[in-house]
Amino acid sequence: MNSDDAVLALSALAYGARMDIFRLLIRAGKDGLPAGRIAEGCGLSASTLSFHLNQLKAAGLVTNRRAGRSLIYSANAELVDALIAYLGDTLRPAASLAGNADDTSEDVINVLFVGAGNSGRSIMAESVLNHLGRGRFRAFSAGVRHTGKVSGMALDILRRAGFPADAARSKPLEVFTAPDAAAVLNIVITVSEDAGGLNTAALPGQPVQGHWPTADPLGVVGTEVEIAAVYDSVLASLVDRVGTLTALPLRSLDAVSLQRRLAAIGRHAGDHVSSAARGVA
Numbered sequence: 001m002n003s004d005d006a007v008l009a010l011s012a013l014a015y016g017a018r019m020d021i022f023r024l025l026i027r028a029g030k031d032g033l034p035a036g037r038i039a040e041g042c043g044l045s046a047s048t049l050s051f052h053l054n055q056l057k058a059a060g061l062v063t064n065r066r067a068g069r070s071l072i073y074s075a076n077a078e079l080v081d082a083l084i085a086y087l088g089d090t091l092r093p094a095a096s097l098a099g100n101a102d103d104t105s106e107d108v109i110n111v112l113f114v115g116a117g118n119s120g121r122s123i124m125a126e127s128v129l130n131h132l133g134r135g136r137f138r139a140f141s142a143g144v145r146h147t148g149k150v151s152g153m154a155l156d157i158l159r160r161a162g163f164p165a166d167a168a169r170s171k172p173l174e175v176f177t178a179p180d181a182a183a184v185l186n187i188v189i190t191v192s193e194d195a196g197g198l199n200t201a202a203l204p205g206q207p208v209q210g211h212w213p214t215a216d217p218l219g220v221v222g223t224e225v226e227i228a229a230v231y232d233s234v235l236a237s238l239v240d241r242v243g244t245l246t247a248l249p250l251r252s253l254d255a256v257s258l259q260r261r262l263a264a265i266g267r268h269a270g271d272h273v274s275s276a277a278r279g280v281a
Contacts (some may be wrong), residue, residue: 119151
């Protein structure tokens with residue numbers, strides 16, 4: 001197994017529903033389970049289950065076979081063994097973004113997500129990373145033209161998916177450029193085209209910059225159900241990307257390598273969001 005394979009597998013599992021599906025299939029063993037049993041066991045609708053199974057299959061974590069009229073899904077035990085062996089070798093302390101070869105402690109990595117108004121996408125990304133980062137990351141968000149308001153739909157979608165949302169607030173970028181800035185930043189990630197050309201020179205810490213272009217659900221016109229579907233799609237994209245970020249071996253990446261990885265993540269998991277937005281606009 002190489003680094004790209006490991007990152008793909010870990011990012012696919014960085015979502016509660018997918019982890020539940022995968023654990024259920026691990027317990028089922030070689031016999032596997034039909035889709036109906038998986039949906040029942042995980043409390044998922046058929047369409048939601050299909051989306052998550054496709055993500056797990058794309059990462060090589062799940063296989064399927066036909067038995068009569070049913071598709072039987074099984075966990076790829078060989079890939080799991082390879083992933084465990086790879087992690088046991090690569091997660092040893094090394095020179096890093098967050099430390100050095102003599103420091104075995106893992107410092108918190110500060111990440112700022114920048115959007116246009118800091119009301120939807122960047123708020124969601126902040127919540128997802130703070131949840132999935134499990135104390136290794138501290139996420140913030142801001143807007144280049146912050147609105148001072150957070151999308152109620154974004155908060156509802158976050159809560160429904162199990163992500164924290166109560167502390168969300170819209171903030172101007174100046175909060176992070178002032179002399180008493182909220183945090184010294186390690187990474188800055190822009191999520192809107194408006195913020196894509198952000199000059200990070202004024203930000204403390206000389207952060208590494210990445211751009212993750214994400215469709216703006218605030219600009220979508222449609223029914224409440226259709227708009228909620230776009231928000232769901234945006235959240236799924238951000239979860240995939242954040243999961244990939246948290247799985248990176250940051251302790252062994254220099255700034256140039258990390259910037260390349262962030263750019264690669266930005267090209268991943270965005271297509272289905274754009275097409276979903278176009279479908280109801």
